Amino acid sequence: MCGIVGYVGKREALPILMAGLRSLEYRGYDSAGLAFHEGCALKVVRAAGRIDRLAESLDERRWSGVNAGIAHTRWATHGQPSEANAHPHVDCTGEIAVVHNGIIENYSELKRWLENSGHQFKSETDTEVLAHLVEEYYEGDALSAVRSALTHLRGTYGLAVMTAGAPNEIIVARLGSPLVIGIGDGETLIASDPSALVASTRNVIYLDDGEIARIKGTEVSVQTLASVPVAKKTEVVPWSVADVQKGGFPHFMLKEIFEQPETVRAALRGRLTPEGGVNLGVFHEAHGTFKEMRKIQIVGCGSAYYAGLVGAQYIERLAKIPAAVDLASEFRYRDPVMNTRGAVLAVSQSGETADTLAALRMAKAAGIRTLGIVNAVGSSIAREVDAGIHNHAGPEIGVASTKAFVSQLTVFLLFALALGQERGLEPEKVKEIVADLERLPGLIEEVLKLRPLIGEIAETLKDARDVIYLGRTLNYPIALEAALKLKEVTYIHAEGFAAGELKHGPIALLDKGFPVVALAPVDGLFEKMKSNLEEVRARGARAIVFTTKGGAAELGHAADVIVEIPAVHPLVQPILSVIPMQILAYETAVRKGLDVDKPRNLAKSVTVE
Secondary structure (H helix, E strand, O other): OOEEEEEEEOOOHHHHHHHHHHHOHHHOOOEEEEEEEEOOEEEEEEEEOOHHHHHHHHOHHHHOOOOEEEEEEEOOOOOOOOOOOOOOEEOOOOOEEEEEEOOEOOHHHHHHHHHHOOOOOOOOOOOHHHHHHHHHHOOOOHHHHHHHHHOOOOEOEEEEEEEOOOOOEEEEEEEEOOOEEEEOOOEEEEEOOHHHOOOOOOEEEEOOOOEEEEEEOOEEEEEEOOOOEOOOOOEEOOOOHHHHOOOOOOOHHHHHHHOHHHHHHHHHOOOEOOOOOEOOOHHHHOOOHHHHOOOEEEEEOOHHHHHHHHHHHHHHHHHOOOEEEEEHHHHOOOOOOOOOOOEEEEEEOOOOOHHHHHHHHHHHHOOOEEEEEEOOOOOHHHHHOOEEEEOOOOOOOOOOOOHHHHHHHHHHHHHHHHHHHHOOOOHHHHHHHHHHHHHHHHHHHHHHOOHHHHHHHHHHHOOOOEEEEEEOOOHHHHHHHHHHHHHHHHOOEEEEEEHHHHHHOHHHHOOOOOEEEEEEOOOOOHHHHHHHHHHHHHOOOEEEEEEEOOHHHHHHHHOOEEEEEOOOOOOOHHHHHHHHHHHHHHHHHHHOOOOOOOOOOOOOOOOOO
16 A cells, blocks of 8 residues: 655665655555655655655755655545645654554544643644654654654554654664565665665565664664564565566556466466476475365455455365355454364465455464465565465556466466375376466467457447456356456446356346356356356347357357457366456556556555555
């Protein structure tokens, strides 16, 4: 969601801070600001709206010789988007500046206490409480003051603090909201996401929850809130600045759609055996306990949840282990019964999704084994699970997930195959599926060539008010994901339904010209799907059908528009079927003239509830 950037070093700080903010635009924001030293005082510049407005207010040329600063993009939680509510926030003296990601749950009571002590507030935000709390304890040592202030907080934070009295010092801390420190050549950077650092350095230190650090020039000292020193390991970000650039594509979303052949190759790399089997390191990490596994509980949010719906079917079909899927936000509060001989599997692209992380921690507290499917190596979920599988999808910048979702499906299928191997799945069945997984990158390339045809369909959808997507079994979650993609980037109301449920209510919505997009591969349920489509056509609705080779001839008059994609093993088909759904959402949004990479009200990584 919100983004943090900071810099201390020998270069001009403002261009680095602004570039860092721009690299974090994809996370979602509605205002931006920065703080730096102006002589012996702090200068704060803020603006509502896009970073371009901040740049206009800043006029970097006026502020040469600035070598340290902190910056922030805000996504409103407390208080509307405005310059007054933008970060950084300062104390009464103007000598302490704070940027903060997360939510301070007890800010109201803290604000009352501080106001009664004489502090004057200028914003509606919870973050401003932090600036005044630090002021309460500040006696020349920012680290000590921040540490004392944090003892009063309930909630989550990733924060950075600068003071007028220490021009080359930044204090950072985290609890439930990511923060990473970049170690450069004669300089130190901070960010809430490594993508803001890779233009300067790939060497990073990931702060863990409950840690606080003092950055003074090139010196970085980390300790717990109880003042216990912590030795941190420097890690290397596994991608470069080229990975977070558009590479000639008009939008990140389109670039990431076209990266998916390589996404699948990366997910498979090193995980397939010469004999046609699957070899996952997670089974070595988990000490061979999968044979006795009684249940797998999958938790995720948004697209990760839909990937889990497919993954649960993979696990049950191939490993014969009961698998259930929960929205992480619901799992936390429904008092779930967790099997101590089972596992909770958390799925998250960022590895920082607040509800998913909280569900994971709840499982760990109950003594349940935890697993993860995560794309961000140094993320909280990746670091806290007992064993995990990395997606290797690389950074995903577009807010609407595409390649991360495809990598999650691929990893789920690999996991289910490996689990099945452990539990006696016939090698020939494994070999058959693996063979089609190896073909998958090339087949995705074939589907990408259908973009012009799908663009023509998008032209007919761009003025629609509502769209229904239909699918069955493994393709039902793909229908849900397809509807989500259309909602996210086009703002058209879209819903996904299991096709067999059409007559149990949704059919009442259908009238002349109502667009219905159906996923109807030629499989064991093809005839049933065809019957559903006949029901759609009988109501005058418009049936747009994506089928597999040979399906068009069989559908006959059951469809208005038919697109054929290659056929693969039924368990691999959903991974291929989602590709045209992504293209359809993208092309529709482009034809509506919308900002595809920055959908309104959305954030890439949801790190608050």
